Amino acid sequence: MKVVFERQSLASSLALVHNVVSSTTTMPILSNVLIEAAGEEVVLSGTDLESFGQVRIKANVEEGGRATASARLLTDIVRLLPDGDVNLETAGNRMTIRAARNTYALTTMPVDDFPDWPKVEPQLTIVLRQADLKRALHNTTFAIPTRDPRKVLMGVLFDVAEGKLTCVATDGRKLGKSIIEPVEIIGGSSIQAILPERILTEIDHAIGEEGEIRIAFAERQVVFSLSNLTYISNRIEGTYPKYEAVIPQTFKRTIKVQKTILSDAISRAAILAERKHHSIVLHFTNGQIEINARSFEDGSYEGSVETDYDGEPFRIAFNYQYLQEIFKVAPDAVIEMKMKEAAAPVVFECESDPDSLYLIMPVRMTDIDDVPQPAAAGAVED
Amino acid sequence: MAGGAGGPAAAPGHAMAETLPASDPRSLRGRRDILHVDMDAFFAAIEVLDQPALAGKPIIVGGTPEQRGVVATASYEARRYGIHSAMSSWKARQLCPHAIFLPPRRRRYVECSRQVFAIFGDYTPLVEQVSIDEAFLDVTGNRRLFGAPETIAREIKRRIRQEVGLTASVGIAPNKFLAKLASDMEKPDGLVVVAPERIDAFLLGLPVGKLWGVGEKTRRRLSELGIRTVADLRNYPVELLEQHFGTQGLAMRELAFGRDDRPVVAASEAKSIGSAARLRAILDELAEKVARRLRREGLRARTVHLKARYADFTTVTRSETIETATARSGAIRDLARRLFDQRLGRPSLPMRLLGVSVSNLEPAGAGQIDLFPDPREQKDEALDHLLDRIGEKYEKTAIQRGLTHAAADDDD
Numbered sequence: 001m002k003v004v005f006e007r008q009s010l011a012s013s014l015a016l017v018h019n020v021v022s023s024t025t026t027m028p029i030l031s032n033v034l035i036e037a038a039g040e041e042v043v044l045s046g047t048d049l050e051s052f053g054q055v056r057i058k059a060n061v062e063e064g065g066r067a068t069a070s071a072r073l074l075t076d077i078v079r080l081l082p083d084g085d086v087n088l089e090t091a092g093n094r095m096t097i098r099a100a101r102n103t104y105a106l107t108t109m110p111v112d113d114f115p116d117w118p119k120v121e122p123q124l125t126i127v128l129r130q131a132d133l134k135r136a137l138h139n140t141t142f143a144i145p146t147r148d149p150r151k152v153l154m155g156v157l158f159d160v161a162e163g164k165l166t167c168v169a170t171d172g173r174k175l176g177k178s179i180i181e182p183v184e185i186i187g188g189s190s191i192q193a194i195l196p197e198r199i200l201t202e203i204d205h206a207i208g209e210e211g212e213i214r215i216a217f218a219e220r221q222v223v224f225s226l227s228n229l230t231y232i233s234n235r236i237e238g239t240y241p242k243y244e245a246v247i248p249q250t251f252k253r254t255i256k257v258q259k260t261i262l263s264d265a266i267s268r269a270a271i272l273a274e275r276k277h278h279s280i281v282l283h284f285t286n287g288q289i290e291i292n293a294r295s296f297e298d299g300s301y302e303g304s305v306e307t308d309y310d311g312e313p314f315r316i317a318f319n320y321q322y323l324q325e326i327f328k329v330a331p332d333a334v335i336e337m338k339m340k341e342a343a344a345p346v347v348f349e350c351e352s353d354p355d356s357l358y359l360i361m362p363v364r365m366t367d368i369d370d371v372p373q374p375a376a377a378g379a380v381e382d
Numbered sequence: 383m384a385g386g387a388g389g390p391a392a393a394p395g396h397a398m399a400e401t402l403p404a405s406d407p408r409s410l411r412g413r414r415d416i417l418h419v420d421m422d423a424f425f426a427a428i429e430v431l432d433q434p435a436l437a438g439k440p441i442i443v444g445g446t447p448e449q450r451g452v453v454a455t456a457s458y459e460a461r462r463y464g465i466h467s468a469m470s471s472w473k474a475r476q477l478c479p480h481a482i483f484l485p486p487r488r489r490r491y492v493e494c495s496r497q498v499f500a501i502f503g504d505y506t507p508l509v510e511q512v513s514i515d516e517a518f519l520d521v522t523g524n525r526r527l528f529g530a531p532e533t534i535a536r537e538i539k540r541r542i543r544q545e546v547g548l549t550a551s552v553g554i555a556p557n558k559f560l561a562k563l564a565s566d567m568e569k570p571d572g573l574v575v576v577a578p579e580r581i582d583a584f585l586l587g588l589p590v591g592k593l594w595g596v597g598e599k600t601r602r603r604l605s606e607l608g609i610r611t612v613a614d615l616r617n618y619p620v621e622l623l624e625q626h627f628g629t630q631g632l633a634m635r636e637l638a639f640g641r642d643d644r645p646v647v648a649a650s651e652a653k654s655i656g657s658a659a660r661l662r663a664i665l666d667e668l669a670e671k672v673a674r675r676l677r678r679e680g681l682r683a684r685t686v687h688l689k690a691r692y693a694d695f696t697t698v699t700r701s702e703t704i705e706t707a708t709a710r711s712g713a714i715r716d717l718a719r720r721l722f723d724q725r726l727g728r729p730s731l732p733m734r735l736l737g738v739s740v741s742n743l744e745p746a747g748a749g750q751i752d753l754f755p756d757p758r759e760q761k762d763e764a765l766d767h768l769l770d771r772i773g774e775k776y777e778k779t780a781i782q783r784g785l786t787h788a789a790a791d792d793d794d
Contacts, residue, residue, distance in 0.1 A: 148705075172705075172753050241754040276684075276742065277750050319750060343751060361751040 001065025001090045003037045005057070007099065010086055011078045013044055013055040014071070016229060019202050021071040022048035029113040032068040035088070037061045046071055047115055051199050051233040054117070066111045069095050077104055118232055120223055122216035124188035126165060128180055130207040130226075136167040136178035137204050139356040142329050144197050145171035152238040155197050158215070158222075159240075161190040168243045172361075174322045175243065175345075176329070179355040183212060193217050194240055199224070199233035206231075247359060248345055251338040255284060255309050259335050262289065263327040265305050269293040270320045272301045278321050279363040284314045293320075316342045317363040326358045413578065415531040416646060417519040418553040418561035419538065421498065422570035424515035426457035428494050429484050431547045440465070440481040447472040447483070452696060454486055458570060468696050491515075497546045505534050510646045518558050520646035532575055539573065559594055559642035560584070581640040586613040593637045595630065603627075612638045661733060665722055668738040669715035676714075676740065677766060682707035682749065683740035686714055688721040691735035700725040706752055707744050711766050714740065 014033065022030035027049075034045040042059045045052070067090045074097075078086065081099040089096045090108065097104040140156050148154065148171060159166040165180045203224050207213055216223040217235075224231040269280045272293045283290035289307050294300040316339065327335070332350040339346050342365065348358040421427070425443035430436045440460035445451010453474050456465040463478035474481060495514045502509045505528055508520035521534050528534045535552040542550050553564025555576035564574040564584075576584050590609055591601045607626065609615050615623075615638040623631035636642065669686075676683055687701040700721045708714065718738045 170753060173750055175753065246753045276744060279750075345753065359753075361753050363750050364748050 001035070001037050001067055001088070002061075002063035003042055003088045004060040004062065005042070005086045005088065006059075007078060007081055007083050007086050009057050010059075011075075013057045013228075014075045014078055016055050016202075016206055017044045017046040017053050018071045018075050019046075019205070020048060020051045020053035020231065021046035029068065029109055029115070031070060031072065032109055032114065033071040033074060034066065034068050034111065034114045036066045038064045045114070045117070049115060051202075051231060052118060053202070053232075054230045056228045065090060067095055068109050068111055068114055069106050073106060118221065120216070120218045120221050120232060122187065122218050122223065124160065124191045125184075125186040125214060125216040126160060126182040127184040127186075127212050127214050128165070128182050130211050130213050131209045132180045133213055134204065134207055134209070135353070135356070136165075136180050137200055139178040139329060139353070139358070140167045140169035140176040141197060141200060141204075142325055143169040143171055143174050143176040143358075148172075152194055152236060152240050155194045155236045156200055157240040157243070158191075158193045158195055158217075160185065160188075160192075160217075163189075168240070170241070170243065170359075172241075173319070174325065174361070175246075175359040177243070177247070177357050177359075178353075191217050192240060193222060194236035194238065195222055196233060196236055199231060202231060246345060247357070248338075248340050248347060251340050251347070253284070253309075253311050253314060253339045255289075255307055255337045255339070256334050257289070257307060257337055258305070259327050259330060259333055261305050263324060265289075265291050265303050266320050266323055268303060269301045270324075272299055273320055277363045278319045279317045280320045281315060281317045281365065284309050284311070284316075286310055286313075314339070314342070315365070316346070317365045318346075318360060319363055322360045326360065330358065414520060414522045414556050415524075416555055416558055416561040417521060417531060417535055417538075418555075418558065418565040419498075419502065419517050419519065419535075420551050420553075420562075420565045420569070421515035421542075422549045422551055423455055423457050423461075424494075424548070425455035425486060425491055426460070427548050428487075428491055430457070432490070436482065440478050441484060442471065442474055442481050443484050443486050445471050446485075447475045452698065456481075468692060470696075494546055494548065498542055498548070498550070501538060501541050501545065505538065508646045518561065518646045532573070535573055535575075539571075556581075557640070557642040558644055558646065559637055560640055562594075563588075563592060585638070585640050586611065586616075588612045590615055590634075590638075593634055594642075595637075596634060600627070600630070600634075661736060662719070662722070664736055665718055665738065666715055668736065669718040670711050672738050672740055673709055673711040673714045673766070676709040676743075680745060681743045682709045682745075683714070684708075684742035684744070685740060686717040686721065687737075687739045687741065688718055688725070689735070689737035689739070690722075690726055690733055692733055697735075698726060701741075703742060705750075706756075707742070707749050709766075714738075 017033050021033060030048055032046075034043075036043045036045070037059070038061065040058060040061060041056055042061065043054060043056050045054045047053070077097060081097075081102060084100060087096075087098040089098075093108050095106040095108050097106070137156070144155065145153055150172075153169075153171060155169070157166075157168045159168065160182075163181070163185065165182050166177065167180065168175065168177045170176070199222075203213075206226060206229055211227065214225040216225070220235055220237070221232055222235055224233075266280065269291045270278070270293065272295045273280050274293070274295055275297065281292040283292065284307070287306060287309065288304045289309070290302065290304045292300070292302055326348050330348060330350050332352050334351070336349045336351070337346060338349065342362060345359050345361055348360070350356070426441045429441055429443060438459060439457070440463060441457040442453050442455075442460055442465065444454035447470075449471075451471045453465060453467055453469045453471055455467060456474070460474070460478060460481050463481070465474045465477055465481070471483060475483075491514060498515075499509065499511065499517065502517060502519055506519050506521050506524055510518040512518065521528070521531050524534065525531075528537070531554045535554055539550055539552060542548055549571040551565045551569045551572040553561040553567070553574050553576070555561040555564050556578050560576045560581065564576045565572065567574040589601075589611060590596050590604050591598075593612070593615075596604070603626070604610070604615070607618065609618055615634060620632070620635060623635055625631075627634065684705075684707045685701055685703040687699060689697065689699045691697045702717055702721060702725075704713075704717065
């Protein structure tokens, strides 16, 4: 094999494959990238057996062939080489990389040890605008829990039905939802698939504001295809909670809040938030929102911001962290906050993106949260 | 303990006569042949068996120093550094920094244990399981079938080596007490026979601490009375012994004469598993009690603590915190069981105290509301509520959920 690459394109392609290469060392071949050169194209592949990634790049192929080498070493090498041509050549089990006055010689591993690309039979395929998917991922992935015994929550639900794709993520206390109108739906009309956070992070890196992406759902896997890139990942098995049922359709109070002003006030209140649930209390009264925090150990905070609220007074408590997360994700300066009761889910919406919503479950208030401390205990001598 | 109270030894006038050989070797009447088989560094030996590269290395099976765990078994190589069971892993690493720490693989140990016990079963039905790696076998009267006790012992040792790949130490004696002492004499891979006529030679020089039931405290008290060896104990006036130690004193005296008439109880195999099961039943009961108390106080908890004190008085506490507070018996029981099964890491030591407690309390009505409440949470809450009400009305034992009893079945 003998190929001349342009350094920049090789570096960015390697980065895309490197992300799916295994970081464990139990199977050394999995830490390698497979390089296949034919015609005017070079294909780079990597896998950790959970997900597979493949990038195609244009290059000057002087002599076709296949080889594998350490993904980490190749990435490091190409990153530090000077811009310009990178010559890659293989002979026997050696790979030589030359650029300007630099020469690297690497050991390779047998190509036949590299796992086969999985055979996937899609049931349904959707084509999306990359910008739409990027927006949906932004509006949902924040709600994926960092750890949860409920495995189904560890990703984003892709729910295709009635010509639409709904993306949802939740940790059971906050939720993000975005609806996308696909460019095309092929081979079916509905599917529910939970896609793991890890592959979505990679996809998010790989997509931009232009172009389309094709997502093919198979029974156990999902295939993402971009013009020069293919990722395959296992789906998360299981049934996603019935999210539609928990999103209220009617509300008693709708309030427009200035995101930055309220967020700043909440940050101030948070210093003395109740420690167990990080809870603060919002008290909506005529023309203003009072923000109260009370830490039993340290003291209390009272503050207020102006609003156009003119309904009856209403109190509700939140984990301030969830509020701040939503303020961070929401794109607009003014956010609509829709509430029903103090113990019902609260919905947040932005005018600029009517197809997305965020939701938080409040903290239930008791008579100003008097929490007794003695621990109940039982013990026996055996 | 041997039930020596009220026996002939209690008669003061006979004290001197008792220094004669404890049993008459010429009479075979009432004579028993008891084997005590004790596997050598059982867990560590199994690890070496499964990973031969570990042979000859100091191995510690138990919790890691990082988890603040304790040593369950140390290989003989590790024991040379002064490491022993029940020592904290942290201390073990101080003593031997290059020791290899391995997590216990209980399933595998149980599997080996079953193989070993199956071999015992080929020689006598009278097998009393003391623990996962230790048993008494009564082979009295099996001479005609299998040969002398010593022949049986050699055969058992050979088969354990060949069929399981492990070594055991065996003590042979006329009773359990002496057999156990004997098995410990030449560890590892030992075989010690205490013939009736050699009981005195075997016993008299031993420190009293070797006697069953003589712990550190009793040993110190005996020492203050000038009793240091078994011989000292025999010569000490029995009435004074009884005065100082009560029935325990008489029991000690019986052992000092090499007398122990406790039978080998075959049913103890069930009893030994049963004791693990009993711990579980106790655990479930404690969890239930704590949950009930939470409900009575109108509270919920997010953290469950488990405290275990072992026979050697080392105490281990473990805790786990969940996202959503609960007062549900099932939830608290599951957490306590998980801590018990996965985080204690000392399967073989007997326990003397087990405790379940909760913290991170909040009023039952308060707290973060969940979008998708666990359906079990709602169903169980109704059941808990019902059981609580019945429990208030009638005796506490009136009704218990089925699992409290069923828990005994899911051992291992």
